[in-house]
Amino acid sequence: MKTSTLPVPGARLYYEAHGSGPVLLLIAGGNGDAAGFTGMARLLAGRYTVVAYDPRGNSRSELTEPPGTQRIETHADDAHLLLKEVAGEPAYVFGSSSGALVGLDLITRHPGQVRALVAHEPPAVTVLPDRDHWLAFLDGVRDTYMSRGVDAAVAEFSGALGQRPVMEPQGELPPGVREIVARIRRNFDFFFAHEVTSFPRYEPDLPALRTAPVVLGGGLESRDQMPYQATAELATRLGTEVLDFPGDHVGYIPHAAAFAERLHEVLTRN
Template sequence: MLTVPGAEIYYEVRGSGPPLLLVNGGDGDAAMFAPLAGLLADDFTVVTHDLRGNSRSRLTGPPRAQRIEELGHDAHLLLGAVAGEEPAYVFGTSYGGMIGMDLLARHPGQVRALVAHEPFVIDLLPDADRWHALFQEVYELYEREGVDPAMLRFTTEIGVDGPPEPAQNLPVPVQQMLARIRANMETCLAYELRSFVRFRPDADALRGGPFALVVGGEGPKTLLHRTTRTLAEWLGTGIVEFPGGHVGFLSHTAGFAGALREVFGATGATGANGD
């Protein structure tokens, strides 16, 4: 556990080599990165954590709307505690990509390379007001009817599948992870979604930094494909396709790990064994 302003952050460290921070998004936690972290641990010191207010990272004050910048500061403090002054490779998916962008903008010396996977940068869209209004409707639906109807509306609108139920035939650690994720949905709906999607990245920091933008190359095209494409156009940069869809790091773990190594290599980053 790491004490930061307003929270206690749960984190895990595995492997050896240069530091690599994996940052989740939405209602996920460190356990969702366990398969990917296991494959990368031969080449990197892999750091994963639960975002503040989610799973095992408890808030130490009353709950309130969270901001990407606060979570970026958490990542900054976590890397300082684990890696000291050594710059880290950073991979973030969805909100996690936005957290990585904030980290790169405010602490560029800590980031050797950043890979952002399907970042949810809604505020860059030309119809952002429509989406902000929709997410307010999702929140109001949550207030009236609870988590399930609100999450169904949300996932249907953005074109992704919600997490499965923690069925009894699943391995116990998976059941435990899914139970935590279900609890995190309330945090997401009440305190994260509406404020996180107001985040606008620092274009100059991304254009001038070691940054790569990626999407899942398989499955239906989602709102996250659109936000990624919009960000690429805004920055004047390209997009790399990774295996799988929005959770390709779980569904296509081996291919995803290989693609991540390749992109890090293209940005000048190599693992301990030269991958």
């Protein structure tokens, strides 16, 4: 694995590259970073140059200016500049959660850089029939974070989305794992302070996406959760379907081998 950093306007992106072959860019969402893709990246490294990075403000991608309100478009510009750095031809892209929204904006505004995009459970709140309910709820989560702190916000957020709450790890962890867990938990502060109300207000460019090489994916175990439901509604708007992937919203972590094979299968038929 090779690691490096890339200066971009307002931040310095940390990224990792595994393997060789056509570039496959992995975009994390929420409080995630490149470490969440390590298992899958190692498995795919014999087929692709797998590039994963920490989104600006998360983990090792430090900001060089005040954060302000984060926008999907700014994060898509980061992905665009990273692809300019690491890929000499159109790349494959996989985005998870809000990272999938970043991928949708990337392929909309920089279509020549993307050979195919797999957007896994993009929480496209603005296409939902009950969008106002969810936007109000997420505004409330930020209020909870500001008044009661990160643990209360995580519990409220995870509970309403039907996802497993983030728990403190049990037992003694290896030092490297402890460091990863600690920084992922710290990233929740950035997410709730600067992203949780702005990211869901992103409006996908539906006419552009209808002609783009986009595959929408969803977890077999998360069909009753809002991000999957938003993905299904987006698929209806685009005249396509949601392809099944192993596990839930972050199935690529506990089911890395099966998820990697499914991703490769989907990419190579597009």
